[in-house]
Each structure stands twice: as structure tokens, then as C-alpha cells.
Amino acid sequence: GAVVSQHPSRVICKSGTSVKIECRSLDFQATTMFWYRQFPKQSLMLMATSNEGSKATYEQGVEKDKFLINHASLTLSTLTVTSAHPEDSSFYICSAHPGGTYEQYFGPGTRLTVT
């Protein structure tokens, strides 16, 4: 099946620093990639939709200047959490969509802890 990787799987950073998370589709091209956030015992909340070569579309309430998304190629999207704060600590999951009638394929997630 289709494989999506995320790197890093776990990161701890200090308050005020920036963290970059990579999402790669390994064996298919993803026309669209999605970024989700999941707080403990809660469901996945869509943060933004990213199409290759164009600006990301952010969901209501998600600050685009804080969560920078770059979708440089059909197999790579990055999420940068800028000036991270403890309340940004969460599980960040990406998914990649090859288009058509296929489902989204999820990456394994990145657990971010901001101290």
C-alpha cells in the first residue's frame, strides 16, 4: 500500500524556537497533503490543506504566520511551527492524497513537546 513518512517522529524544543516537520509520500505522488493536529484524547483537527506549488489553505482559527506550510514537490510537504509555545505541544499528523477516488494515506505522526 501507499506509504507516507514523517520526520521527526518525536521532538522536544524550547519555548520560542521553531520546529520543522517533514511529510513525504514514498511511493506515490500526492497532489494534496493535509496537516492535522491531535490533542490528547481528542480527535484529529484539520489545520491546513496544501497543494503542490500553491499556497496552503488554512482552517478557521489556525494562524498561517505561526504554522508555515511549504509544499515544494509532489512528494514533500513541510510544516514549521514558528516561535513555539507549550500550548503548541501536540501530535501533528500529515496525510497525502494521490487524487481521484483513493483515500488519504496518513503518516505516523510527530509528537511535539515544547518546554
Added chain:
Amino acid sequence: EDKVVQSPLSLVVHEGDTVTLNCSYEVTNFRSLLWYKQEKKAPTFLFMLTSSGIEKKSGRLSSILDKKELFSILNITATQTGDSAVYLCAVEIGTGTASKLTFGTGTRLQVTL
């Protein structure tokens, strides 16, 4: 506002029991409904449903969609401890080439010996 509601929120059953998980939705531009299983990491795909009344089966799991009443159920028969997880229902919405998933809050299933 698009809404996906799952019930129950949590459930504890004994191994061997059969469980039914519910998902109802109110969305615009419905495309499909998906079920995922989430253990410690990211969700793993179970089913995608697009047509009403057609049951999808995979081993002990099955699911069906009712587009008139706007709900879906996920059945697990002869449950095993390995079925313990959070089960997420998501609805794909969109028009044209753009689509996205809206997730329900999940049902936390615990299967005990």
C-alpha cells in the same frame, strides 16, 4: 457547519462480544465516509463508503452507510483484545478536485479478557 458525531464515546466489552459503533453526520458536499482505527500512532484505514446500503467487510469488521438517514455503523464481531483502539469516523467533503476530511470525536473501545 459540518458535523460528524460518534457514539458511544467509549465502550468496554469482553472478548468474544460483538460491538456496533455509530457515526452520524451533517455536512454539505458529501463525498464519502471513512472509518479508521487508531492505536498509539496515526490512524490506519479500515473502510471507505460511498454508496448507501452496500456492506463492506474485512474479516470480523463490517460497515454500512445510509445516505438517507446520514449515518454509518461499524460492526466488530468476536472481538479480541487487539481490537482495543479508538475508532474514528471521518466524512470526506468537497467539490471538484478539492476535498477534505472532517473527523468525529472517536469511540474508544476496550476489549477485556
